[in-house]
Amino acid sequence: MPALLAEDLLNEMIPPLKGTDSAAKAARWLDEFHVGQLPVLDNRHYRGLVTEADLADFDDPNTLLSELPLGFADTYVRPDQHFYRVMELAIQNKIQLVPVVDAQHEYAGVVTISDALAAFGQQPAGGQGAIIVLTMEERDYSLSQISRYVEENNAKILHAHVAQDENDPYRVRLTLKLNTNNMASITATLERFGYVVTAQFNGTAALGEDEHERYDALLRYLSI
Missing domain, CATH: 3.30.70.260 (ACT domain)
Structure with a gap:
């Protein structure tokens, strides 16, 4: 039976962005990884998700992500939380992926809805x-x-x-x-x-x- 905790479902292919990255890089990665959101870190700490809608509000592609008012700062799961909580947060917030953050608020990775359901045999x-x-x-x-x-x-x-x-x-x-x-x-x-x-x-x-x-x-x- 596949494990169904967030820490067991981390998607290693989806990378986080940094506050020092540009809006242009964020837009490129969103397109490259075929996702609507990506996590942004301040050092190793989770700061929020950057979305396509966020980037549409800024004309300058050199704008740093640290200058953007990111949302979803409180949208995350702990590594030992069940996959249902991942789905619940994704549905409530209409996002494709949910960040996993430890007790020290350090970023561990993301779980995608498709990965969570695939693990359950859906x-x-x-x-x-x-x-x-x-x-x-x-x-x-x-x-x-x-x-x-x-x-x-x-x-x-x-x-x-x-x-x-x-x-x-x-x-x-x-x-x-x-x-x-x-x-x-x-x-x-x-x-x-x-x-x-x-x-x-x-x-x-x-x-x-x-x-x-x-x-x-x-x-x-x-x-x-």
């Missing part, structure tokens, strides 16, 4: 399958029991990953990839037995417009 092109995230008391975790509930609804678990809940040391977060987009009955069954569904990514709108829009957003990131 096949977005066909829109087949759904992702569901559950939280529960650690003592209540039983993958065999959860698998039985899923199979009772004519579905199967393709991939599963369990991690400590970042907000509660006595709870765990379970991320499942299923072989179906029909999540309504599965969700109802799991909730009936006390599991908390914290997130769903589904290929259809059956679970509501919000879930459909969030899933579509992921597919748009992958197609850029």
